[in-house]
Amino acid sequence: MDVEGLKKYSALHPKPAGLTLQYGTAGFRSKAQQLEHIMFRMGMLAALRSRATGATIGVMVTASHNPEEDNGVKLVDPLGEMLHPSWEEYATQLANAEDQELQKIVTEICQKAAVNQQKDASVFIGRDTRPSSKELSQAVIDGISILGGQYYDYGLVTTPQLHYVVCCQNTQGQYGKPTLEGYYQKLSKAFTELIKKSLSSGEAQRQLKIDCANGIGALKLAEMETYFPKEVQIQVYNDGTKEKLNHLCGADFVKVHQKPPKGLDMKPNESCCSFDGDADRIVYYYMDTAGHFHLIDGDKIATLFSIFLKELLAKVGQTLKMAVVQTAYANGSSTRYLEETVQVPVHCVKTGVKHLHHKAQEFDVGIYFEANGHGTVLFSKAAENTIRQLAKEEKDDAKREAAKVLENMIDLINQTVGDAISDMLVIEAILALKGLTVQQWDALYTDFPSRLLKWLKKKVTSAFIISKNV
Numbered sequence: 275m276d277v278e279g280l281k282k283y284s285a286l287h288p289k290p291a292g293l294t295l296q297y298g299t300a301g302f303r304s305k306a307q308q309l310e311h312i313m314f315r316m317g318m319l320a321a322l323r324s325r326a327t328g329a330t331i332g333v334m335v336t337a338s339h340n341p342e343e344d345n346g347v348k349l350v351d352p353l354g355e356m357l358h359p360s361w362e363e364y365a366t367q368l369a370n371a372e373d374q375e376l377q378k379i380v381t382e383i384c385q386k387a388a389v390n391q392q393k394d395a396s397v398f399i400g401r402d403t404r405p406s407s408k409e410l411s412q413a414v415i416d417g418i419s420i421l422g423g424q425y426y427d428y429g430l431v432t433t434p435q436l437h438y439v440v441c442c443q444n445t446q447g448q449y450g451k452p453t454l455e456g457y458y459q460k461l462s463k464a465f466t467e468l469i470k471k472s473l474s475s476g477e478a479q480r481q482l483k484i485d486c487a488n489g490i491g492a493l494k495l496a497e498m499e500t501y502f503p504k505e506v507q508i509q510v511y512n513d514g515t516k517e518k519l520n521h522l523c524g525a526d527f528v529k530v531h532q533k534p535p536k537g538l539d540m541k542p543n544e545s546c547c548s549f550d551g552d553a554d555r556i557v558y559y560y561m562d563t564a565g566h567f568h569l570i571d572g573d574k575i576a577t578l579f580s581i582f583l584k585e586l587l588a589k590v591g592q593t594l595k596m597a598v599v600q601t602a603y604a605n606g607s608s609t610r611y612l613e614e615t616v617q618v619p620v621h622c623v624k625t626g627v628k629h630l631h632h633k634a635q636e637f638d639v640g641i642y643f644e645a646n647g648h649g650t651v652l653f654s655k656a657a658e659n660t661i662r663q664l665a666k667e668e669k670d671d672a673k674r675e676a677a678k679v680l681e682n683m684i685d686l687i688n689q690t691v692g693d694a695i696s697d698m699l700v701i702e703a704i705l706a707l708k709g710l711t712v713q714q715w716d717a718l719y720t721d722f723p724s725r726l727l728k729w730l731k732k733k734v735t736s737a738f739i740i741s742k743n744v
């Protein structure tokens with residue numbers, strides 16, 4: 275370790291006296307001006323993690339749905355998952371060490387986590403559109419460099435795009451090309467294949483209004499536009515040219531306030547959706563002819579995916595284990611509908627994508643969504659291989675066609691993390707293929723506030739006990 279260099283650089287990114295920050299659900303998050311030392315140190319941690327795993331690690335500078343003045347950092351593990359929980363403790367230790375203790379803490383982490391300091395380290399970096407993000411990502415670069423690591427700075431990307439390129443890099447291209455062009459090509463190819471099937475059956479053009487929370491999603495959708503089939507028309511709102519990031523708009527605002535975002539003129543029955551600040555969440559909504567607002571959140575997205583995938587799996591005739599993973603914030607009506615009507619097992623885990631992701635990995639097809647709109651579908655390697663083989667070799671036409679649709683779904687879903695762009699394309703493809711409007715999708719079941727339902731259940735149960743005792 276370059277001890278003198280470490281002293282010099284840590285003085286450039288000093289830790290404010292007395293400041294202690296905790297690793298949160300998805301990394302560190304705070305006011306941007308409190309984070310320079312955190313970024314420097316997370317650059318160092320990423321280099322150590324890279325040496326420990328022998329793989330490329332990702333560092334995303336973003337505070338997602340938080341106000342523009344905040345910032346934060348998310349670390350991406352080799353296969354595009356969130357940082358392994360066993361390293362969260364090291365992250366907190368390094369983040370809160372006093373400047374003069376840094377060398378000692380790095381040595382301790384290397385000992386505890388068996389990091390060979392002689393090995394190469396490689397880190398991919400990305401950032402959102404916050405004014406503070408550029409400077410903070412420079413601090414990440416300094417942290418990587420001081421420990422002798424190599425880096426590639428992807429600049430402005432969505433969080434899921436950074437997860438994608440990290441996964442591509444560590445799977446030697448099996449997952450796709452580790453470039454933004456590779457991402458656009460992979461998704462648009464799969465989407466075009468899927469949508470072609472519905473368009474040839476006479477389905478009308480698809481139109482969608484997208485609120486990009488004044489964030490990175492708008493830039494990336496603009497880059498992707500040339501890749502879209504012309505039958506799909508998207509209109510982008512809140513592109514960040516006029517207003518502040520996440521201000522009165524974005525997926526979190528729409529979900530929490532149950533109303534449309536500022537700046538999106540919604541006409542009755544039009545299909546609309548909102549991304550969050552780093553484009554890893556999505557919610558849909560529409561207004562009925564009476565002017566009432568209807569939200570279609572992560573619970574209903576999981577339901578749509580489940581119905582569609584269950585039908586396809588039945589058509590290909592494979593006994594693949596499918597399940598849905600939710601958190602305690604899920605609406606009870608969605609859980610009941612999934613279990614009783616769709617007949618798919620549902621599991622409940624703690625909030626935070628890492629918990630949902632790890633549970634979903636236990637199944638051949640694991641669908642996970644938080645009610646806030648963060649989610650994706652994971653296909654096990656074995657399930658993916660079976661499906662790809664059936665799509666190529668199956669003699670029965672109906673089975674082969676169903677396998678081909680599933681194969682495109684696998685390519686379209688960003689299996690590393692919830693991805694607003696990928697989820698939006700999956701939703702549009704399913705609605706087109708099933709000939710469903712957003713209103714019909716919304717009408718699958720009626721939302722019933724979970725807390726009210728639990729309260730009612732308690733009342734009924736206690737009334738039953740009392741009447742039995744009488």
Ligand SMILES: CC(=O)N[C@H]1[C@@H](OP(=O)(O)O)O[C@H](CO)[C@@H](O)[C@@H]1O
Binds near residue numbers: 299337340628646
């Ligand atoms: C990647 C991740 O873990 N994201 C977390 C995090 O969301 P962001 O969209 O990253 O702000 O905070 C949410 C609220 O606690 C939690 O629901 C979600 O799982």
